[in-house]
Amino acid sequence: MYTVYGDRKSGNCYKVELVLHQLGLPYEWRAIDVLKKETRTPEFLALNPNGQVPLLVNADGNALPESNAILGYLAEGSGLVPADRMARAQMLRWMFFEQYTHEPNVAVARFIVAYLGRPPEHEETLRQKIENGHKALAVMERHLEKHSFFAAERYTIADIALYAYTHVAEQGLIELARYPAIHAWMERVRRQPRHLPMQA
Ligand SMILES: N[C@@H](CCC(=O)N[C@@H](CS)C(=O)NCC(=O)O)C(=O)O
Structure with missing residues (x-):
């Protein structure tokens, strides 16, 4: 089970939700409102010092920011990443x-x-x-x-x-x-x- 901290207005966050959905991976969505500066609270900055969503947390508690890094992590080994x-x-x-x-x-x-x-x-x-x-x-x-x-x-x-x-x-x-x-x-x-x- 993955946890995604994200704002559904954001295209960067949409990328993550789209790949999770297409790969059929289970996830919990934690809504973070960018306009309300919820990315800049001490609690959120402790997870991502760069103060941005999306942020993925895996079952081991590892936190991974950066949408395209998250896509690579989630899709590795699937048909969405070429082997060549x-x-x-x-x-x-x-x-x-x-x-x-x-x-x-x-x-x-x-x-x-x-x-x-x-x-x-x-x-x-x-x-x-x-x-x-x-x-x-x-x-x-x-x-x-x-x-x-x-x-x-x-x-x-x-x-x-x-x-x-x-x-x-x-x-x-x-x-x-x-x-x-x-x-x-x-x-x-x-x-x-x-x-x-x-x-x-
Ligand atoms: N390079 C980052 C950019 C992420 C980004 O720009 N996130 C915006 C929302 S789309 C954000 O969290 N802004 C809030 C802030 O900077 O406080 C990625 O691809 O994930």
Whole structure:
């Protein structure tokens, strides 16, 4: 049995719930409200000194933060992680891309618009996040014009990592209409067995 500390508004937390559900793993969800700063309480900081969700605690009491590390831990040995070394490295390459190039733009634009209510002092940041979000999506689009998934031509945890914030990008005013290959890929992701929609 796993315990997940998470906020269902968060795409990073959604990744973890989606992989747990798809692999049929038992878990208990402990709701943490990011907007109420529940990630910054002394109790939570004792579990994750970095003060962020998601956080997974396994049956032995080991606490693991970082959504993509959690995906790797949960999915190891399953069909969601390719056995081939280069395919696995390509999967990781897209997961690093997600964390460095995609999420800091696409997720933050969504946070500013949908959760902070687009305050005027964040308008310039929002403009930059939207612009850089489109750059990340264009890289994905070019890959998906030639490939059905991000690695190994099949659904892996790289697709879960990138789907989480891509499918809600428009909540951050990042229009997806110009990305037909991304649309087709999102449909393939949604058709995977035991797909779980984001619950926020
Ligand atoms: N790199 C981390 C990012 C996690 C993250 O940004 N978590 C946000 C919610 S999406 C959070 O907990 N923010 C609360 C805070 O920073 O206090 C991951 O992928 O798990």
